[in-house]
Amino acid sequence: MVDPATASRLQFAVTTVVHIIFPVMSMGLAPFLVYFTWKEIRTGEELYERLRRFWTKIFAVSFAVGTVTGLVLEFEFGTNFAAFSAAAGELFGGPLAVEGMMAFFLEATFLGVFVFGRERVSDRLYFVSSVMVGLGTWLSAVWILVANSWMQTPRGFEVARESGQLTILLTDPIAAYANPRFPWMFVHMQNAAVLSVALFMAGIAAYHVYRRRHLGVVDEGNLDGEFWRATLKIALVVLIVTAPLQVLHGDAYGRHVAETQPQKFAAMEAVWETDSYVPEYIIAFPTSVDDLLNPRAKDIFGIGIPGGASWLASGGNPQAEITGLNEFEGSPPVAIVFWSFRAMVAMGFWFMLLAFWAGYRWWTGDLYEDRLLHKALMASSVLGIVGVELGWIVTEVGRQPWVIQGVMKTTEGVSPGLTAAEATLTLAGFVGGYLVLLSLYTYVIGRLIRRGPAPREEAADRDAPSPASAGAGEDD
Amino acid sequence: MTEAIAPSATGLASLETGVPLETVWFGVPLGDLWFVVVFAFLAIFLFLDGWDFGVGAIFALRDDHHEREQCLAAIGPFWDGNEVWLVVFGGSLFAAFPAVYAALFSRHYLLLFGVLAALILRGMAPEFYEQRETEGWQTWWGRAFVVGSVGAPFLLGIFTANWLLGVDGIAAASVVAGLALVALNVASGAAFLRLKTTGPLADEMPDYGIRAAAAYLALVVVLLGLLALRPAVRDALVAPGPVALVVGSVALGVGFVVAARRDRPYVALGTAGGMTGAFVALVAVLLYPTVEPLTGLTVEEAIIGAPAVELLTVGAALLIPLVLTYFAVLYSAFSGPIDVEESY
Numbered sequence: 001m002v003d004p005a006t007a008s009r010l011q012f013a014v015t016t017v018v019h020i021i022f023p024v025m026s027m028g029l030a031p032f033l034v035y036f037t038w039k040e041i042r043t044g045e046e047l048y049e050r051l052r053r054f055w056t057k058i059f060a061v062s063f064a065v066g067t068v069t070g071l072v073l074e075f076e077f078g079t080n081f082a083a084f085s086a087a088a089g090e091l092f093g094g095p096l097a098v099e100g101m102m103a104f105f106l107e108a109t110f111l112g113v114f115v116f117g118r119e120r121v122s123d124r125l126y127f128v129s130s131v132m133v134g135l136g137t138w139l140s141a142v143w144i145l146v147a148n149s150w151m152q153t154p155r156g157f158e159v160a161r162e163s164g165q166l167t168i169l170l171t172d173p174i175a176a177y178a179n180p181r182f183p184w185m186f187v188h189m190q191n192a193a194v195l196s197v198a199l200f201m202a203g204i205a206a207y208h209v210y211r212r213r214h215l216g217v218v219d220e221g222n223l224d225g226e227f228w229r230a231t232l233k234i235a236l237v238v239l240i241v242t243a244p245l246q247v248l249h250g251d252a253y254g255r256h257v258a259e260t261q262p263q264k265f266a267a268m269e270a271v272w273e274t275d276s277y278v279p280e281y282i283i284a285f286p287t288s289v290d291d292l293l294n295p296r297a298k299d300i301f302g303i304g305i306p307g308g309a310s311w312l313a314s315g316g317n318p319q320a321e322i323t324g325l326n327e328f329e330g331s332p333p334v335a336i337v338f339w340s341f342r343a344m345v346a347m348g349f350w351f352m353l354l355a356f357w358a359g360y361r362w363w364t365g366d367l368y369e370d371r372l373l374h375k376a377l378m379a380s381s382v383l384g385i386v387g388v389e390l391g392w393i394v395t396e397v398g399r400q401p402w403v404i405q406g407v408m409k410t411t412e413g414v415s416p417g418l419t420a421a422e423a424t425l426t427l428a429g430f431v432g433g434y435l436v437l438l439s440l441y442t443y444v445i446g447r448l449i450r451r452g453p454a455p456r457e458e459a460a461d462r463d464a465p466s467p468a469s470a471g472a473g474e475d476d
Numbered sequence: 477m478t479e480a481i482a483p484s485a486t487g488l489a490s491l492e493t494g495v496p497l498e499t500v501w502f503g504v505p506l507g508d509l510w511f512v513v514v515f516a517f518l519a520i521f522l523f524l525d526g527w528d529f530g531v532g533a534i535f536a537l538r539d540d541h542h543e544r545e546q547c548l549a550a551i552g553p554f555w556d557g558n559e560v561w562l563v564v565f566g567g568s569l570f571a572a573f574p575a576v577y578a579a580l581f582s583r584h585y586l587l588l589f590g591v592l593a594a595l596i597l598r599g600m601a602p603e604f605y606e607q608r609e610t611e612g613w614q615t616w617w618g619r620a621f622v623v624g625s626v627g628a629p630f631l632l633g634i635f636t637a638n639w640l641l642g643v644d645g646i647a648a649a650s651v652v653a654g655l656a657l658v659a660l661n662v663a664s665g666a667a668f669l670r671l672k673t674t675g676p677l678a679d680e681m682p683d684y685g686i687r688a689a690a691a692y693l694a695l696v697v698v699l700l701g702l703l704a705l706r707p708a709v710r711d712a713l714v715a716p717g718p719v720a721l722v723v724g725s726v727a728l729g730v731g732f733v734v735a736a737r738r739d740r741p742y743v744a745l746g747t748a749g750g751m752t753g754a755f756v757a758l759v760a761v762l763l764y765p766t767v768e769p770l771t772g773l774t775v776e777e778a779i780i781g782a783p784a785v786e787l788l789t790v791g792a793a794l795l796i797p798l799v800l801t802y803f804a805v806l807y808s809a810f811s812g813p814i815d816v817e818e819s820y
Contacts, residue, residue, distance in 0.1 A: 061603055067556060068599040072592050074566050078581025079588055085581075089574020090780040094788050097567035100560060101795040108560045109802040112553035113809050116818050121809050132802075170784040415582035426589050433593070437600070444607050 005414045007423035008080035011430050015072050016396070017389060018434045022066030024388050026107075027141055027190065028197025029059045030134030032234070033114075037130040041123045050227055051234075054453040055201075058445060060115050065441055067108070069434075080423070084403055084413030087166045091157055091176055092147055099143030107136025141189060149181035151404050152395070153260045159407065166408060181260065184253040185395075191246050192391065195351065196384025198238035202358070203381020204449050205232035210374040224452055229368065236358050236367075243355040247348045251312065257398075258313035261405060263328045264398035267337040269309045274324040280308025284342070293335040330409075332400040336393065344390040347383055354380060499782045506789055507779035510572035511760070511767065513792065517568055519756035521561035522632070522657065523664065523749045528555040530665015532598060532625020533658065534684060535618065542816070543677045544618065548602045549816040550672035557806055559599070571788055573778040576768045583644055583770070584635055591631045598624025626658055633657030637699075640759045641709070642769030649702040656695035660751055662688035663732060667744040674813045682736040685744055689736070692751065693729045696722075709762065717761045725754045 002010070033055060040048035074096060077085045085093070110132035113121060117129065156176030160167045170176060208228035211217045258265040271278055284302040305311075307318025314320035325331045354376060361367045403410040499506045528551045535547045570577040581588055601621035605614055633654030634646060641647055666685035670678050700722065704710045712718065728750040735743035765774045779785055 061607075064556070064599055064603040067559065068592075068596040071559075071563060071566075071595060074563060074570075075581060075588055075592055077570065078566070078577050079585050080582070082578035082582035085570060086575045086578035089570055089577065090784045093567065093571030093574050093577070093780075094784060094791075097564065097571035097788065098791050098795070100564040100567040101792060101799060104560045104563055105557065105799045105802055109557040109799075109806045112557055112806050116553040116814075117809050119818065125805075125809070169781050170787075173783055173787055415578070415585075417582060418585065422585050426586070429589065429593075433596070437596070440600075440604065444604060447607065 001420040002424045002427060003420055004418040004423040005411050007420070007427045008076075008414050008418065009410065011080060011423070011427045012073075012076055013396075014427075014430050014434060015069065015076060016392070018438060019066065019069040019073055020388060020392060021385055021438075022062045022069060023137070023141065024193045024196050024385055025062035025200075026059060026066060027137045027193035028195075028200075029055055029062070030137045031194060032197065032201070032238075033059060034127075034130045034134050035234075037127050041127055047226060047230055050453045051231065054227075054448075056115060057448055060111070061441065061444055061448075063107075063111060065437065069437075080415055080418065081403070081413045082415035082418075083166075084408065087408060087413070088168045088404060091150060091154075091168055091170050094170075095143045095147040095150075095177070099140055099147075103136050103139035103143060105136075106132050107140065110136065138190065141193075142186065145182055145185045145189065146177050146179065149179040149185050150176055152185075152399060153179055153181045154404050154407055155179060157407075166412070168404070168407065181256065184249070184256050187249050188246070188253050188391070189388075191242050191249065192384070192388050194238060195242035195246055196388055198235045198242060199351065199354075199377075199384040200381050201231055201235035202239055202377045203379075205229070205235060206374040206377035207381075207449075208452065209368055210371065210378070213368055214371055214374075227453055232367070233362070236355070236362065239351070240355045240359050243348075243351040247352055250345070250348060254312055255315050258322075261399060262323045263325065263331070264337070264394075265313060266323060266325045266328075267332045267334045267398050268341040268394060269322065270325075270334050270338040271309070271322050272324045272326050274321060274327060276310060276319050276321040277307045278309040278313075278322045279304030279306050280312060281342075330401040332398050337398045340390040340393040340397070344387050344394065347387040347390070350380070351384070351387075498776055499779075499785055501786075501789070505776070506785045507775040509789065510568070510779060510785070511764065511775045514565065514569050514572060515756050515760040517561055517565040518636070519753045521558070521565050522629070522661075522756065523752040524558035524561060525555065526629065526657075526661040526752060527551075527664040527668040527745075527748075528558055529598070529625045529629045529658075530661040530663065530688075531669055532621050532665075533662050534665050534669060534681075535625070536622040537684075538677065540677075543673075543675075545816045546673045546675075546677050547669065548605060548621075549814050549818060550669055552602065552814070552818075553806065553810050555599075555602070557803065559595070562595075568788075568792075572780060572785065573767055573773075574780065575773060576771060576778050579771045580639060580768055584638060587631055587635055587638070587646075591628060591635065594624045594627035594631060596624070597621070598628055629657045629661045630654040636756070636759055639768065640762055641706070644770075647702075649699060649706075652695055652699045652702060656692055656699060657755070659688050659692040659695055660748065660755065663692060664745065664748040664752070667732075667736070667741050667748055670739075670741040671745070671812075672814050678813070681741075682739055682744075685736045686733050689729050689732045689748075689751075693726060696725060712762050718758060721754045721758045721761065725751055725758075728754065 033052060036048050036052035036055065039045070040052055077092075077096075110129040113125070113129040114133050118126060121129070154176075156170065156172035156174065158169045158171050160169060205228045208224070209232055212225050212228070254265070254268075257268070266272075269278065269280070279302075281302040281304040284304070310320040310322055311318045313322055325334065357373060358367065358377070361370045361373055367373075399405055401409050401411070403413045501509075531547050531551050535544055538544055538547065566577075569580075597620040601617045601624060605617040605621065608614070631654065633656060634650040636657075637650035637653035638644075638647065641649065643650060663685050666681040666688060670681035670685070673681075700713070703713060713722075728747045732744050732747040732751070735741075735747060763769070765776070767773050767775055767778045771778075780788075
């Protein structure tokens with residue numbers, strides 16, 4: 001049996017880590033779908049129709065899984081973190097309710113039109129649907145991040161206590177919801193989603209281009225080859241724009257964390273004693289493997305930029321002082337935060353390198369010839385999503401022990417009456433169930449990708465008006 | 477199973493900060509307004525997604541491959557949007573009555589995870605079903621679809637009745653309420669399939685609907701009998717409001733049967749909606765002014781403080797008309813029967 005608090009935290013971690021994959025897919029794919037739909041309607045070219053059809057399939061599967069896993073999260077606030085929900089509902093529940101009304105409805109209803117309505121609605125309404133779906137996915141992120149940013153840097157509230165029972169009252173909505181953390185989180189997350197999907201697309205396209213070009217797969221009518229080459233180029237354009245941006249605003253975001261959540265920043269850099277001129281370790285590795293997860297290990301093999309962490313925290317001053325973890329009450333699991341942050345930053349730079357490399361090859365005219373580039377893109381196809389996961393681990397693990405920074409500890413937020421048996425049972429259920437879910441999703445997506453877009457005949461068949469739909473009308 | 481959390485501190489803190497306990501707009505206390513809104517969201521969800529659940533149950537009763545695909549195609553464009561009403565119900569309960577949301581959801585811990593499991597199966601099954609044309613794959617996803625579609629309303633019915641009765645475990649009355657909700661959803665689903673499909677499947681739907689509506693009414697009688705065994709509920713039931721709702725349900729049930737016999741699917745669907753509304757309204761009327769019996773919190777005590785509830789009300793007032801517009805677009809785009817080939 002796992003104690004209820006630990007089980008609840010693990011369960012929430014498992015559900016968020018799995019859930020986030022699907023919103024990233026839908027937020028990132030949405031702008032591509034809007035573009036494909038626009039081009040299809042404007043040019044009438046078959047290529048864009050095939051692009052739209054193919055990526056809509058991936059979107060639809062991701063969205064279905066995202067809906068159900070997201071519903072789980074909403075319920076978990078009540079089932080597992082009832083004390084938090086009761087105390088902070090006045091501030092935290094509102095954004096969630098508005099997310100449902102403003103964003104989720106938009107997304108879910110227009111997705112019905114977008115996925116099933118190509119032959120039923122006008123081009124204009126069809127295009128509008130693609131925009132609405134995209135707007136819905138992005139607005140969804142807005143409200144979730146409004147709620148989350150308030151937990152990171154809470155403002156605009158008053159705390160009341162009655163016999164130890166904590167209640168948080170909203171006093172200043174503008175301070176609370178126009179939270180200073182929000183813009184950083186939103187820009188970093190949104191760009192990450194688009195970047196992740198661009199990498200995913202580029203990886204898949206590279207796989208098909210590589211197979212055709214280097215393994216001699218026969219192109220029937222050269223149509224699929226054209227499809228994948230076009231996909232590769234579109235994905236690369238987006239990658240070249242988003243990869244450097246991610247690093248740039250990531251840096252500014254880090255500075256904001258250093259200012260407003262010094263404890264998290266200290267965990268990201270594993271700084272225990274307050275110090276100035278703190279180095280930024282580019283490579284840091286303990287000389288003994290036993291110390292791998294021990295952030296306090298003394299024997300570290302590291303290559304550090306002298307004063308680098310201080311420079312990052314202050315925005316340019318290598319002499320700046322960083323408050324060490326020892327000065328705070330409690331601390332997050334530092335090793336997790338430290339390694340996740342390093343891995344995320346390393347990936348950020350790798351994506352930028354990859355973007356420049358691909359851009360250079362495009363410019364020199366051998367984008368379709370560089371086998372190593374194709375392999376690198378294939379290997380990196382899901383790394384964007386891994387990077388998002390790591391970023392969220394830094395954000396969420398890094399703010400522990402607080403569920404609401406400086407106001408409420410995570411352990412205080414757990415449902416008081418939850419038994420170890422109940423919590424353990426559902427935890428086991430989730431770990432098992434979500435593993436099955438993920439394997440099924442991977443299997444289905446993998447299958448769609450290997451098969452590529454529907455063959456020309458099938459696509460043409462679908463366009464012919466069927467007798468059933470042509471005769472559709474009122475029958476009551 | 478789990479102890480109640482009663483942070484009546486909301487009320488107390490309001491006193492301390494000098495904010496009036498009750499926020500009243502145009503003579504309507506916002507607590508009462510949100511009480512109605514939360515239950516209205518629940519009713520809309522149980523009606524709209526109810527026909528999707530009903531279609532899932534009917535799916536189990538049809539062996540023909542083409543008819544099964546017709547069932548899936550019929551709900552394809554709609555179920556996602558319909559399910560969002562559940563998200564909004566949960567979200568608005570959380571936002572407006574956080575203490576009740578926390579107490580209710582943590583107390584029905586395993587039951588709600590059962591609901592989630594059912595909804596996961598129901599949500600993924602249609603999407604995965606069509607990814608492979610092999611028999612084994614489709615058989616399994618078909619089963620997942622049925623289990624999810626029947627399990628979700630059954631468990632939600634138990635949850636709703638438990639809420640009303642203030643029960644922790646599972647009462648006999650709650651199980652009957654769960655079964656009643658499944659029957660009611662099959663009636664809605666049959667009326668919906670009559671509209672959205674063609675051929676033998678559509679032709680047999682009025683029969684399905686009549687049997688399901690009859691089963692619902694019979695189960696409601698059993699339910700009322702079981703409720704009458706509880707003195708507190710019995711006393712509350714003998715009042716004009718509840719009596720009107722029960723009588724109304726029976727009248728609507730008869731209306732459903734007549735409409736189905738005369739093959740008027742829109743009217744049948746409307747009466748099914750009326751019955752779903754009456755079911756939820758009965759729960760709400762019996763609860764009021766308490767939001768949840770075990771915590772004992774009344775609407776006035778459980779509602780969030782002044783600026784928060786005002787903000788929420790303005791937000792909802794602006795957004796709900798938009799949401800209804802989206803639904804109008806969706807349902808009018810897919811009026812009439814839906815062909816199994818329609819997608820992308």
